[in-house]
Amino acid sequence: MLSLSYSSLAIVLCATAGHLVSAHTQLYNVAIGTTSYKRGEYIQPVVGPYLNPVANFTTNEIRCRNTNGASPQTPYLSVKAGSEFSVVWHRSSDSPSDNMVAPSHRGPCMIYMGKVEKNPDDIKWFKIYELGFNKDTDKWCSDVARDNHGRVDVVIPKDIEDGKYLLRTELLALHRANHVWGAQFYPNCVQLDVSGSSNKFLDPPPEFVEFPGAYKSDDPGILYKYWQDKGMNYVIPGPKVYPPTKPN
Structure with missing residues (x-):
């Protein structure tokens, strides 16, 4: 029978923990066109281990992997409404x-925006991007982003109001989502100063949500039989994307 000393067991546990953390991710860059900005410039800092997921989405950490709204230490990146904006996930470089x-760690990607409020509990978030599972290619958003070296391109909506926003990126890993609290959330926030918008929302306006509050433990996109369903009937959690896709 194999036995381990306390020191040997500690080494094994540390190695296992290191392997698990190396599987995780963070928002590392954002870019406007060919100009890239690294973590620490306009991306908010994370509280605690920066690669760890948020398991309990009923806490304030689900906002940005910290408990705050806008960070006074983080500057705002100026962007034009209607322009293309890129987010890039990496682990350590x-x-x-x-x-x-x-x-x-496969699953969907979601991107939200919320206008900055003095009280972070008052921020109303709306979704501007989502990508789940593509049956034709057998790829999740995480696969698509990985193929593109972690990069996803979105458009800052034109039909919003000028002002300071948090842009909230989120990866959702589903490999353990078959039980409650098994889904792994990887949110991060970027601070943006948006100008050049129409200064009004379309009609109908966005479907606003709160964080925490937007997700429930039994949402079909969160409590999900990943290994059985394999993406075939997956429903991305959260509100509808704004602005809505125009019919062809």
């Missing part, structure tokens, strides 16, 4: 060889 997340 912005090298193309530093994959954004382990291949086993």
Whole structure:
């Protein structure tokens, strides 16, 4: 029978923990066109281990992997409404060889915006991007982003109001989502100063949500039989994307 000393067991546990953390991810860069900005410039700092997911989405950490709204230490990046904006996930460097997340951590990507309020509990969030599972390619958003070295391109909506916003990026890993609290959330926030908008929302306006509050433990996109369903009937959690896609 194999036995381990306390010191040997500690080494094994540390190695296992290190392997698990190396599978996780963070928002590492944002970009406007060819100009890139690294973590620490306009991306908010994370409280605690910066690669760890948020398991309990009923806490304030689900907002940005911290408990705050706007960070006074983080400057705002000026962006034009209607312009393309890119987010890039990595683990520890912005090298193309530093994959954004382990291949086993598959799932959807979601991006929200919320106008900055003095009280972070008052921020109303709306979703501007989502990508789940593509049956034709057998790929989740995490696969698509990994193929693109962690990068996802979105458009800052034109039909919003000028002002200071938090742009909230989120990866959701589903490999353990078959039980309650098994889904792994990886949110991060960028501070933006938006100008050049129409200064009004379309009709109908966005479907606003709160964090925490937007997700429930039994949402079909959160409590999900990943290994059985394999994406075939997956429903992305949260509100509808704004602005709505125009019919062809």
